Amino acid sequence: MKKHVAILLILVLMMSLFSVGCVKKVETAQEGEQGAQEDVIKIGVFEPLTGANAAGGELEVQGIKLANEKYPEVLGKKVELVIVDNKSDKVEAANAATRLVDKDNVSVVLGSWGSGFSIAAGQVLKEKQVPAIGTSATNPLVTKNNDYYYRVCFIDPFQGKVMANYAFNEVGAKKVALVIEKSNDYSVGLAKFFEEAFVALTGDENAIVSKVFYITGDQDFSAQLTNLKDSGAEAIFAPGNFTESALIMKQARELGIDLPILGGDTWETPDLLDIAKETAEGVVFSTFFDAKATFNENTTEFLEAYEKAYPGKEPAAVTALSYDAYVLAIDAIERAGSADPKAIRDAIAATKDFKGAAGIVNFDENGDAVKSAVIKTVKDGKFTFKTIVDPK
């Protein structure tokens, strides 16, 4: 008898393991009836809704849902959002993309927060020939050699250059230390572009005086930061996940490192401020969007919709970008006149001066948006707009 109970218990536990192990369908905006399948156009979304990047994923889904409420129909059909969780994991991201295409037959895919996940999924989407619109993934590899991946944000070479300029001109630093999240394509790439731009600016081969590494999920950075303290750097560039970055800020200040800390767009989440608290004060990063920097009438439209849905809150840049990604997808489907993935791809490729809430989007030959960057800082515990930097 006891043995039976035991076996049953093991089975239940194993099953709970399996049920969570599979890619799970988090939510479907409108559950289509079996017969009504042809009357909807499906747009797939893959975002990290759990794991290290969950906060970012959540912000992006907000924007997509907001845009979906505003534009619920295209070509006279209802748009159905199929949102899947990529669990902040590259393998899961590829699984999610496969699932969206094979099982849900989506016409176009949106996402994801995190370049690594987008790159992993991009290979799948390229093979299956379904177009994707990236929201905030900034690593060049996302769209490189992939005719099916486009994105509404600028890319890291531009972002790296913007921050290198800032470090050189505004901070007045001649020597910089890099803190790199080695297992994160975004961080490695951005640090590299920063280094190239900064070395070119200073004309000094050894302008990067220290490079320290950590991996995603690390919580203790004391050893790396202690090494960095001695390096003679005048500023720190530390692009990476906000989760680790927040702890880096905290531990750097604890160790008595009071150099300016610079970073990239991933830092713009309220969680970073929550965790780093007063140690985040004064950090500077580049991002895509600020409510105070109105680009065009669609920015106003987006801000109004956001204010209605989340009164009293400031939208994050990635929310605006994911909003843009959805609107661009709808616009492309409209122009393609069909739900056929290939036709939609061609329509996306032909986009000219798309007026997004986060700036005007034109694609270069790789499918990357050429657009302005916004520089922000943390002041009195809030993200504060500093300036806009135009491309080139």
Place this chain on the structure above:
Amino acid sequence: MMSFQTFMQHLVNGISLGSLYALIAIGYTMVYGILRLINFAHGDIFMLGTYFAFYAMTSFMLPWWAAFVIAIVLTCVFGMIIERTAYRPLRNSPKISVMISAIGVSFLIENLAIVLFGGRPKAFPIPPLFGNIINIGGVRIANIVFIIPVITIISLAILLYIINKTKIGMAMRAVSKDYQASMLMGIDVNHVISVTFGIGSVLAAIGGIMWAMRYPQLMPLMGIMPGLKCFIAAVVGGIGNIKGAVIGGFILGLSEILIVAFLPELSGYRDAFAFVFLILILLFMPGGLMGENIKEKV
């Protein structure tokens, strides 16, 4: 060349990390010592402890000491419930079944936490008493860095006292030797094991709270890595040996920091290093550093 000051800072960092590992490893190794069960859910119980303390402080607005006590008590009860539901029914099954059950419990708690607490990280509010930083000759030390080793040593002393000097401790030692014989001698084995899990969970909760004050970021999966690292620390010290676990924890913490300090280009491999260390210990010193004390095992 590294300055003396920098070296001392590294040493302090290493001791701080090592004492955290030691604190968590004690609970790990105690449960193993008595039940011969590697409780893979230990890291997740550790995670629950931090969340309990977090919610007690933020949602119920309790002062930090009350929140910590409540978190420890809740975690203790939770640990006992896990033992009652997932391990006790398997008491007479092969050891491997219990271990599989432990892995299942671990996944269950992790995923339950994702659903209940959400995947977004939470900021642990650090009571001011623990947050201050002291500067000694250019070496900066957070208060908590002093407090953690003290708590580790106190926990160790109390635990050794319970095991060696009290009646329940005697029963634990008896159960660890031969639980069937203990049963015949009139020891309530279920009760003893329940208490063992309770104590193990209390230690996990204390470790979790200390961890959260050092790295104030709570995530549902935060227990996995510390759990594995402390398992390594326990093996290094000789699994089942409580003093060994403390030594193992310090060795692991210090060597992790010093590896990054002296070989910065390897800092991405820091976790890998810990596991290579485990493999080497298992290959060349399967009993761990204090393995020869096998007869004293509790």
